[in-house]
Amino acid sequence: MKLSQDDILARLRGDLVEMFEIPLERITLDARLYEDLDLDSIDAVDLIVKLGELTGRKIKPDAFKSVRTVRDVVVCVEATLSDDGDVVPDAAA
Secondary structure, X not given: XXXXXXXXXXXXXXXXXXXXXXXXXHOOOOOEXXXXXXXXXXXXXXXXXXXHHHHOOOOOHHHHOOOOEHHHHHHHHHHHHOOOOOOOOOOOO
């Protein structure tokens, strides 16, 4: 499955609105999951499960540990889809 970053972002935004009732306008690429979107660790686990449904693959928890922003999630999903699920987004980038 090949999805563009825009496709991944659109799906992610829809999932965040549906699952956590986050207003769409708050979900930007630079939005921080915990600080800006008020997600907690349980929410992150739920999100990983949902992203696994999108990718058809299990997202490795280690790959998700450094995810801090919506952009990091998009990069993590893209890496998983490209069979390079061990890529860990650089949170400092």
